[in-house]
Amino acid sequence: MNCLKVLKKYIIDSQVYVAAMGTLFAVFFMLEQNTFRLPSVLLLFITYFSGYLYTKYQGSKHIYRILVLNCIAGIACVVLIILNHNQVRLIKWFVIVVLGLLYNSFFLETYIRKIPLLKIFYVGLIWGLMNCWLTIPEFNFAIFFISFFFTTALVLPFDIRDMKTDTIATFPKLIGKQNTKYLAYFLIFIAMMIAIFYLKLLFASAFFIASIITFVFTYYADTKRNDLYFSFGIETCSVLPFLFSVIMKYF
Numbered sequence: 510m511n512c513l514k515v516l517k518k519y520i521i522d523s524q525v526y527v528a529a530m531g532t533l534f535a536v537f538f539m540l541e542q543n544t545f546r547l548p549s550v551l552l553l554f555i556t557y558f559s560g561y562l563y564t565k566y567q568g569s570k571h572i573y574r575i576l577v578l579n580c581i582a583g584i585a586c587v588v589l590i591i592l593n594h595n596q597v598r599l600i601k602w603f604v605i606v607v608l609g610l611l612y613n614s615f616f617l618e619t620y621i622r623k624i625p626l627l628k629i630f631y632v633g634l635i636w637g638l639m640n641c642w643l644t645i646p647e648f649n650f651a652i653f654f655i656s657f658f659f660t661t662a663l664v665l666p667f668d669i670r671d672m673k674t675d676t677i678a679t680f681p682k683l684i685g686k687q688n689t690k691y692l693a694y695f696l697i698f699i700a701m702m703i704a705i706f707y708l709k710l711l712f713a714s715a716f717f718i719a720s721i722i723t724f725v726f727t728y729y730a731d732t733k734r735n736d737l738y739f740s741f742g743i744e745t746c747s748v749l750p751f752l753f754s755v756i757m758k759y760f
Contacts, residue, residue: 521740524565528558530747534660535640537751538652541712542645548593549644555582555589556602556639564613564622601643608635625678629668633661651707655700655716659747662696663723665689666730666743673732686731693727712754719749 520526532554539545559582566575583606590599612631613622621631634657641653665680669689672681681689697720704716723746730743 516741517737521737521744524558524561526741527561527744528554530744531557531636531639533751534636534656534747535644537712537715537754538640538649538656539644540751540754541708542649542652544645546593548589552586552589552602553639553644555586556606559583560606560609563609567613598643601638605635605638605643608638623677626680626683629661629664629680630657632664633657633659636660651703655703655707658696658700658703659720659723662693662700662727663743663746665693665696666727667739669730670732670734670736670739690727690730694724697723697727711757712750715753715757716750718753719746722746722749 532550535553536545536550539549559579562575563579566572586602587599590602611621612628612635613620622628637653637657637660640656641649641651645652668675668679669681669686672679672686675682680692684692701717701720704720705713707713708716726743726746730739
C-alpha cells in the first residue's frame with residue numbers, strides 16, 4: 510500500500526509518468542520509421558512534462574512557479590532543437606506548444622478544455638502531431654490517424670471516471686457509460702486496422718497485442734474504480750506498443 514502511495518505521489522501525480530508514456534508512444538513510431546534520436550526523445554519528454562504540469566496547476570497557487578519552470582523547459586527545448594535539428598523542427602515544436610496553450614490556459618476566456626466533447630479529440634490531435642510530425646521529416650498520415658484514434662480512445666475512460674464531477678458535457682454524460690465504451694472500442698479498432706495495413710510487421714503485431722489489452726482495460730473502466738486504475742492502468746496502455754515491439758524484437 511505504501512509503495513502505491515509513493516508511486517502515485519512522486520511518479521503519477523508529478524506528471525512524470527504520463528510524460529514518459531507519451532514519449533515512449535512516440536518512440537514506438539520513431540523506431541518503426543528508423544528516425545530514433547536521443548535528442549528527439551529528450552525534446553518529447555520535456556515538452557510533454559512541462560505541458561502536463563502547466564495543465565494540472567491551472568488556477569492553483571503554484572501556477573507562477575510552474576510558468577517559470579515552463580520557461581526554463583522551453584529554453585532547453587529551443588537549445589536542443591538548434592543544436593540537433595533545424596529551423597523547420599523549431600517551427601513544428603512552436604506550433605504544437607501554441608496548440609497546447611489553447612487547450613487549457615487561465616488567461617483565455619474560453620479554452621478547448623471548456624468546450625463540450627472537443628477535449629478528447631484535441632488531446633488525440635496533439636499526441637498525433639507529436640508522433641507523426643515533430644519527430645518525422647514528413648507528415649505521416651497513417652501514424653497520425655493511428656495515434657489520433659488510439660489516444661482519443663484512451664481519454665474516454667477518464668471521462669467515465671469523472672462523469673459525476675465534470676461540469677461540462679462529456680460522452681459518458683450524454684450517451685451513457687456503456688455507449689462510451691463502445692465508442693472507445695470502435696476508435697481502438699480503427700487504429701488497430703490502420704496499424705496492421707501500414708506499419709511494418711513487427712510493429713503492427715506489437716500494436717495489435719497492445720490494442721487487445723487496451724480493450725480489456727476499457728471494458729473494466731468504471732466510476733467505482735480507484736484513480737490508480739486510470740492514471741496508472743489506462744495510462745500504461747499508451748506504452749504497450751513500444752514494450753511489445755522491444756520484447757518481440759529482442760526476446
